[in-house]
Amino acid sequence: MTPEELSLLIRSCLDNALAQGKLPLTPADLPETVRVERPRSREHGDWSANTALQLAKKAGMNPRDLAEIIAAGLRGHTGVKKAEVAGPGFVNITLDAGAAGELARTIVEAGEKYGNSESGADGHVNLEFVSANPTGPIHIGGARWAAVGDSLARILQAVGAKVTREYYFNDHGAQIDRFAASLLARARGEETPADGYGGEYISDIADAVLAAHPQRDPLREDDDTAREFFREYGVKMMFAEIKRELLDFRVRFDVFFHEDSLHASGAVARAVDRLEAAGFIYEKDGAKWVKTTAFGDDKDRVVVKSDGETAYYAGDIAYYLDKRARGADRAIYLLGADHHGYIGRMYAMARAFGDTAGKGGNIEILIGQLVNLVKDGKPVRMSKRAGTVVTLSDLIDAAGVDAARYSLVRAAMETTLEIDLDLIASHTNENPVYYVQYAHARTKSVDRNAEEHGVTRAQFDPSLLNTPADGELLAVLAKFPETVLQAAQLREPHRVARYLEDLAGAYHTWYARSRVTPRADEKVTALHQSRLWLNDAAGQVLANGLHLLGVSAPDKM
Structure with a gap:
């Protein structure tokens, strides 16, 4: 007998007691699912239910009396060896050996489907994770989100959700300009710009871009033309490298969404217009602000700057609306520790559109903490390839995919994680x-x-x-x-x-x-x-x- 079958049996006992007039309740008062748990001590039986404690107040009964009604209904039932009332109103249940052992057959016959169900109520979930800027390899924090995000997607699918795995490429903005400038400087043998990107990977990409286009010579081109050349082809190569790293880590995405497409398609402008039409935008100091404080945010947010350029927040709004328009009942974002400030503004935005926010809402934001690597008892802080951070590829090289994924996912995401590379590579x-x-x-x-x-x-x-x-x-x-x-x-x-x-x-x-x-x-x-x-x-x-x-x-x- 599985816990699910026992749960149904207890619910049947409640239904029978109700029909016999033994419970002063209505069918609507009874729980849809009766929860059974494993007692801490085997002396208390195989399973325990606290249903009587939950229903006693509404029924106006002593919890132990209500528990006795449930226990009496269970006694003598095939597979139930013993049902006893304990403590303030628990029902402790001992199964006979045959009923307990039947689970082995259930599991073997179910095979890969054992553990799956249609119990989840999430519908179509758009799950966005990793979403690193396309300006360098995936760092160790992104690696944690890759492992956690892909595992969460698999788990949601196991309970009946339709999941779209999505990666958001931030390919619109100043970081791409700095990336292109860094590639150009490396190709010309110049110092990396003060706000640019370093590491061996910059040389690798710059060399690869030039090798793929031998007819181009950045030394002979003006700065703007050469930067645009590296922007176009360097970003594409970085995208390809990121995708390769993710596939090596057994992480596949259904959608690679480009931020730049929101601006090119006019989606950002339409999102702002929609908020304005709803009366949630006002002007101050030459800029346009969203009244996010009306929906729980700690302060209002600029959506169009005083120079007429849309703020990054406008892109966030357009992107959320795009996810919902593509059929997502729930948009779940897995973000790093530096994104706590996003929660209030994004939840407020969703509420402004009439959606719900938070756990179980149309938008959920999960924040993860940092990852620290230790080897030989000392912190590992820098990658030879990336220059300033440890990358996903570094972790795979050190520990392998299995150990890396398992180690990154076995701790709660909201806690800082320390991984001992010597331990996870050991066979003990x-x-x-x-x-x-x-x-x-x-x-x-x-x-x-x-x-x-x-x-x-x-x-x-x-x-x-x-x-x-x-x-x-x-x-x-x-x-x-x-x-x-x-x-x-x-x-x-x-x-x-x-x-x-x-x-x-x-x-x-x-x-x-x-x-x-x-x-x-x-x-x-x-x-x-x-x-x-x-x-x-x-x-x-x-x-x-x-x-x-x-x-x-x-x-x-």
Whole structure:
């Protein structure tokens, strides 16, 4: 019996009690979904529900009396060994071994779909992440967003959302001018401009642009012509390099959106006109301001500057409207630690258009913190290639894609992350990604050994999975769908990583205590075959969870 099935059973008990007049409630008072949780102590049963505590006040009943009604409805039901009232009104439920063990069959038969559901209510999500300026390689902060963003996209899809992965290229503005000027200076052998970009990659791109266009000689062209040449072709090459880095990191985008297109298409001007028509713009000091304070912002924002140029905020507004026009029910932005100031102004803008903002709203902004790398006990601060920052490519070279992705996603995004390169490159149980991957590889090793000894899944008796180690492993496996759903709802992919570490621990313990293959003097029994089902169920969930994080599930290590 899965937690979902138990939840439905409790809801059925409530419906029956209501129909029999035992509950002074209406159908609308009952929860759509009854939440069941694993008790901290196994002495309290396999699962526990606090539904009676939630409904007692509305029903005008003592919580324990209401809990007894639920428990009485559960007793004697197939698969329920015991249902007891505990504490102020909890219902503690113990399943019989057969009902608990059936989960192994459910998982194996569901395969890659176990953990998936249609429980999410996000609809069409436009998920924007990374979105680094096209003026250099992706730095380590962007790498964190690549791992977190792609994992969140996978998790949202697993619970039924339609997800558009989007990358926003900031290819309109002064940073592109500085990038072009830096390329030109390097091509001419001149010093990098004071506000320009350094690092070996600038030389690489400048050389590549010249090699691709041998007929051009920036030494013979005037500054404006030469800068425009490097602006056009250098930015394209930087785009291509960024896309290559992301693909190497197993991150694919559905849309690469160019900021410049908003200005070229007139979308920015139309966004300003729309706000003006709605009466949310006023003029002061020769500039146009949006009344964002009317919608929760800490101050009003300039949308058109006194010189007639549109402010960067105008582009943000146009871009949001474009996402919504393309069918996004929800626009989720994953931004770096320096973007806290965006939240108030962007939420205010959405509210001005009649949309909702914040968790579960039409616009959500998630802010991530910095990443610090440590090697040999010392901070790693600079890349040979980029000059001033550590890049995504540096991290992949040092640790590999699997270790890099897992390490970047296993901590809550709002916390500063420190990654020990020596640890994540090690093949020890202290390395979390190795610990989880090794558990999966071990399940495959058991499969190979079972095949050699003639153990198959031809028979399955779930009642034989009755040891404490069996029960603990089954309990952890049962929590996977709920973990995936919570990770989606809370926008917290790290929950999946931490779950996988718990599952790996439960599996390693089970492996040490449970034989799947017979000893030399034994014959294959139903117990061996049933344990193979449980072994394969654990392997399937480990693989499913690692897939959600974009990490491989190796068969051998």
